[in-house]
Amino acid sequence: MDTFVAWILRAIPFGTIIMYGAMGEIITEKSGNLNLGVPGIMYLGGFAGFASAYLYENSVADPNMAFCVALALVCAFLASMAGGLIYSFLTISLRANQNVTGLALTTFGMGVANFFGVFILDGRTATQSLVYKTFQTRLPVLSELGVIGQMVFGYGFMAYAAVILAVVLHHILNHTRTGLNLRAVGENPATADAAGINVTRYKYLATCLGAGISGLGGLYYVLDYNQGIWATTGQIEALGWLAVALVIFTTWKPLNAIWGSYLFGMLYWLYQFLPTLMGFSVPGYVTDLIQMVPYLVTIAVLIVTSMRKKREDQPPASLGLAYFREER
Amino acid sequence: MEYAIELRHITKTFGSVVANHDVSLSVRKGEILSLLGENGSGKTTLMNMIAGIYYPDAGEILVEGKPVEIRGPKDAYACGIGMVHQHFKLIDVFTAAENIALVLDRREKYDLKAVKDKARAICERYRFDIDLDQKVYEMSVSQKQTLEIIKMLYHGAQLLILDEPTAVLTPQETEKLFAVMRNMKADGKSIIIITHKLHEVLAISDRVAILRKGEYAGTVETCAATEAMLTEMMVGKKVELNIERPEPVNPHLRLSVHNLSVTNAEGVKVLDRVTFEAFSGEILGIAGISGNGQKELLEAIAGLQAADKDSSVVYYPDDDRDSTAEQLIGKTPRDIRDLGVHLSFVPEDRLGMGLVGSMSMVDNMMLKSYNEGRSILTDRSAPRHLAEEIKEELGVVTPSIHTPVSRLSGGNVQKVLVGREIAAVPSVLMTAYAVRGLDIHTSYTIYRLLNEQKKKGVAILYVGEDLDVLIDLCDKILVLCGGRCNGLLDARSTTKEEVGLLMTQIKEQQEGGVA
Numbered sequence: 001m002d003t004f005v006a007w008i009l010r011a012i013p014f015g016t017i018i019m020y021g022a023m024g025e026i027i028t029e030k031s032g033n034l035n036l037g038v039p040g041i042m043y044l045g046g047f048a049g050f051a052s053a054y055l056y057e058n059s060v061a062d063p064n065m066a067f068c069v070a071l072a073l074v075c076a077f078l079a080s081m082a083g084g085l086i087y088s089f090l091t092i093s094l095r096a097n098q099n100v101t102g103l104a105l106t107t108f109g110m111g112v113a114n115f116f117g118v119f120i121l122d123g124r125t126a127t128q129s130l131v132y133k134t135f136q137t138r139l140p141v142l143s144e145l146g147v148i149g150q151m152v153f154g155y156g157f158m159a160y161a162a163v164i165l166a167v168v169l170h171h172i173l174n175h176t177r178t179g180l181n182l183r184a185v186g187e188n189p190a191t192a193d194a195a196g197i198n199v200t201r202y203k204y205l206a207t208c209l210g211a212g213i214s215g216l217g218g219l220y221y222v223l224d225y226n227q228g229i230w231a232t233t234g235q236i237e238a239l240g241w242l243a244v245a246l247v248i249f250t251t252w253k254p255l256n257a258i259w260g261s262y263l264f265g266m267l268y269w270l271y272q273f274l275p276t277l278m279g280f281s282v283p284g285y286v287t288d289l290i291q292m293v294p295y296l297v298t299i300a301v302l303i304v305t306s307m308r309k310k311r312e313d314q315p316p317a318s319l320g321l322a323y324f325r326e327e328r
Numbered sequence: 329m330e331y332a333i334e335l336r337h338i339t340k341t342f343g344s345v346v347a348n349h350d351v352s353l354s355v356r357k358g359e360i361l362s363l364l365g366e367n368g369s370g371k372t373t374l375m376n377m378i379a380g381i382y383y384p385d386a387g388e389i390l391v392e393g394k395p396v397e398i399r400g401p402k403d404a405y406a407c408g409i410g411m412v413h414q415h416f417k418l419i420d421v422f423t424a425a426e427n428i429a430l431v432l433d434r435r436e437k438y439d440l441k442a443v444k445d446k447a448r449a450i451c452e453r454y455r456f457d458i459d460l461d462q463k464v465y466e467m468s469v470s471q472k473q474t475l476e477i478i479k480m481l482y483h484g485a486q487l488l489i490l491d492e493p494t495a496v497l498t499p500q501e502t503e504k505l506f507a508v509m510r511n512m513k514a515d516g517k518s519i520i521i522i523t524h525k526l527h528e529v530l531a532i533s534d535r536v537a538i539l540r541k542g543e544y545a546g547t548v549e550t551c552a553a554t555e556a557m558l559t560e561m562m563v564g565k566k567v568e569l570n571i572e573r574p575e576p577v578n579p580h581l582r583l584s585v586h587n588l589s590v591t592n593a594e595g596v597k598v599l600d601r602v603t604f605e606a607f608s609g610e611i612l613g614i615a616g617i618s619g620n621g622q623k624e625l626l627e628a629i630a631g632l633q634a635a636d637k638d639s640s641v642v643y644y645p646d647d648d649r650d651s652t653a654e655q656l657i658g659k660t661p662r663d664i665r666d667l668g669v670h671l672s673f674v675p676e677d678r679l680g681m682g683l684v685g686s687m688s689m690v691d692n693m694m695l696k697s698y699n700e701g702r703s704i705l706t707d708r709s710a711p712r713h714l715a716e717e718i719k720e721e722l723g724v725v726t727p728s729i730h731t732p733v734s735r736l737s738g739g740n741v742q743k744v745l746v747g748r749e750i751a752a753v754p755s756v757l758m759t760a761y762a763v764r765g766l767d768i769h770t771s772y773t774i775y776r777l778l779n780e781q782k783k784k785g786v787a788i789l790y791v792g793e794d795l796d797v798l799i800d801l802c803d804k805i806l807v808l809c810g811g812r813c814n815g816l817l818d819a820r821s822t823t824k825e826e827v828g829l830l831m832t833q834i835k836e837q838q839e840g841g842v843a
C-alpha cells in the first residue's frame with residue numbers, strides 16, 4: 001500500500017509538468033501550428049521563473065513572498081511566450097517549415113537556459129528559498145487526512161491550477177466563439193478567413209499563449225517537482241517530448257490531458273514501483289526499456305484512432321501547413 | 329425598375345492577364361439571372377469581386393442604387409451578398425449549426441441554441457431539408473450545398489450567387505435546388521447562377537447575361553432566347569488563326585477505345601462508355617467544358633486511372649494491325665509508356681504533374697530514363713544532352729539546364745514538358761491543355777511541334793479549351809459532355825456553334841453510342 005501511495009505521489013507531480021506542456025501545445029496545434037519546440041519552451045519557462053525569483057530573493061533584504069511567486073510565474077510565462085513569438089514569426093509571417101523551426105526552437109531553448117543557468121547562477125541553487133517553499137506548500141488540514149488526503153491534497157498549488165486550467169480550456173474551446181473560431185482556423189484557415197476571422201492573429205495568439213502555458217510546466221518542474229534546484233535540467237527535454245506525445249494521446253482534448261498526464265506519470269515510474277509492488281526485482285538495463293511505455297501507449301493510441309478513423313479524434317486538418325491567401 | 333445590384337465598367341487584371349474588361353451588368357430584385365460563358369470567360373472572377381474575394385481594378389458596384397466598396401467577405405455580408413463557391417467553405421468536423429455560427433457578428437452572444445432556432449425557421453420558410461446537428465463530413469455534396477445556402481440566408485443575404493451549383497448534383501438534386509431557388513425568388517431574393525448548361529439556363533432563369541473572354545457580350549430575356557442564339561453569343565464569331573494543318577498521310581488505326589468507363593472515388597461515373605478511334609498522322613481534338621471527363625479519359629488510356637469492367641483500349645503499334653495488337657487496360661503506366669503511348673498533361677498548376685519543380689531540366693529528363701541501362705549508376709550524360717537539345721530546339725529560356733524548372737516561366741515549363749514527351753519518340757501522344765496560359769507566340773511553337781509529330785505518323789490526342797484552335801489545328805474533334813461522347817466532328821467542316829452546342833447539351837443517347 002505504501003508503495004502504491006508513493007507511486008501516486010510521484011506520478012501526479014510528474015504528470016502535472018507534462019500536463020502544462022501538453023495543454024499549451026493543444027492550444028497551439030488547434031490553430032494549425034505544430035510546435036515541436038515544446039522542450040525548448042519548457043526550458044525557457046523553467047529557467048526564467050527560477051532565475052527571476054532567485055535573483056529577486058538574493059538582491060532584496062526582505063523579499064515579499066507573494067511578489068516573488070508572481071514574479072516567477074510572470075517571467076516564466078513571458079519568456080516562454082517569447083519562444084512562441086519566435087516560432088510564430090518564422091512559421092506564420094515568413095512561412096518557414098514548422099517542423100524545422102520547432103526543432104530549432106528546442107535546441108535554442110535548451111542552449112539559452114543552460115548557458116545562462118551556468119553563467120548567471122554560477123552553479124548555485126535556491127534550495128531553501130522562499131519561492132520554493134511557497135510552491136511546495138500543501139493545503140493544511142486536508143493533506144493530513146490519512147492516505148486519501150495525502151494522495152488528493154498533497155501537492156503544491158500549481159498541480160490544482162493545471163486541472164482548473166484544463167477545464168477552462170475545454171470550456172473555451174467548445175463553448176465560446178473564440179474557441180469555435182480557433183478550431184476553424186486550425187481545421188480550414190481559408191474558410192475561417194472567408195468568415196471574416198483574422199487567421200494570422202488567431203495563430204499568433206494561440207501559439208504564443210500556448211507556449212506560455214507550456215513554459216509553466218518547466219517552472220513547475222524546477223520550483224516544485226525538483227524542489228527549487230536548478231540541476232538535472234536534462235530531464236526537461238525528455239518531459240517536453242513526453243508532453244508532445246501526450247497531445248496525440250489526448251486526441252487534442254484538454255480534459256483528456258488531466259487523466260492522460262497522470263497515466264503517463266504512472267507509466268513513467270512503473271519501473272520503480274511496480275516491481276516492488278509485485279515483489280520482484282529487475283536489472284538496471286530493463287528500467288530504461290520500461291520508461292518507454294508512455295511512448296508505446298501513444299503509438300497504440302495513434303494506431304487505434306487511425307484505424308477507427310473517427311473524425312473527432314484526428315489532428316486539426318491543417319496542422320503543420322502554412323496559410324496564405326491564394327492570389328492568382 | 330429597381331436593381332438589387334449593378335456593376336458598372338468593372339475591369340480586373342491578374343498580372344498581364346485581363347480577367348474582366350469593362351463589364352457592366354445588373355440584377356433586378358426578385359429575379360434569377362444566369363451568367364453564361366465558356367471556361368476562362370471570367371464569370372467566377374466577376375462574381376468573386378461582388379463577394380469580396382477580389383477587388384476590382386476599375387469600375388463601381390452599386391447595391392440597391394447606392395455605390396459600395398466591397399473590400400472583403402465581411403463587407404459583402406454587410407451588403408446582403410452571399411456567394412456559394414464551387415469549393416464549399418465549410419469546416420468538416422463542425423456541425424451544420426456550428427458552421428452557421430462561425431460567421432456571426434463577433435459582438436453577438438455565442439448561443440448555438442438561438443442559432444439553431446433561427447436556422448430552423450429559415451429551413452421551414454424555404455423548405456430546406458437538413459439536420460442542423462449533423463457533422464459536415466457526414467453530409468452528401470447536395471446537403472453541404474444546402475447548408476451553404478442556409479448560411480448565406482441566415483446572414484441576411486438578399487442577393488445569392490451560386491457558382492456552378494449543378495455541376496456536382498444529380499438530376500433529382502438539381503430539381504430540388506431549382507425548387508428552392510424559385511421559393512427564394514418568390515420571397516423577393518435575387519439570385520445569380522453561374523452555369524454552362526443551356527437547358528438549365530432556360531429552365532430556371534429570367535434573364536441571361538453572357539461573358540465572352542472576359543468581356544460582356546450582352547443580356548437577353550430568357551423567354552426570347554434560344555439555345556442556338558445563346559451558344560453563338562457565348563462562343564462568338566470564328567477567329568481565323570492561320571494554324572498550319574497538313575493533310576494526314578496514309579492514316580492507320582493506332583488506338584481503338586471501346587466502351588471506356590471510369591467511376592471515381594465518390595462512385596460517380598465520370599466517363600461513360602466512350603468509344604472512338606485514333607489514327608496515325610492525325611490530330612484528334614477533344615473538346616468539352618472542363619471537368620467533363622477529359623482528364624479521366626487520358627489518364628485511363630495512360631493507365632493512371634482504373635477503368636471499369638468491359639472497357640477496352642486496344643493499341644496497334646504497327647500498321648499491320650492484328651498481329652501486334654495490345655490491350656492497354658490492365659497494364660501498368662510504365663508498360664503503356666514503354667509501348668509508345670505518351671501522356672503530357674498540363675494541369676492547372678503546370679508543375680503538379682510530370683515535372684518536379686525543384687529539380688533541373690536534366691533531372692526532370694532523368695525521371696523518365698533513370699531505370700534504363702545496366703549499370704548501378706545512373707546515366708547522366710544522355711539526359712543532359714536531351715535537355716540541351718530541348719533547350720536549343722524549342723527555345724527554352726533558362727539561365728542553364730541546371731536551373732530548377734520552377735524558376736522558369738510557365739511557357740518554358742510547358743515546352744520542357746512537351747519536349748520531353750516528344751523526344752521519347754511516341755507513337756501516340758496525348759496532351760491536355762498544352763497551351764494553357766501561354767502567349768500567342770509560344771502557343772504557335774507548341775502547335776508546330778505537334779504538327780511535326782503528326783507528319784512523322786504519330787497519333788495525337790489534343791485536349792484543348794479554345795474552340796478556334798481546335799477547329800483550326802485538329803483533323804477530327806471529339807466532344808465530351810457529362811463524361812459521354814457527344815459527337816465526333818470533322819474539324820474541316822464543322823462550325824464553332826456546332827461544337828459549342830455539343831459541349832453544353834447532351835444529345836439523346838443513340839443506340840450503341842456515337843461512332
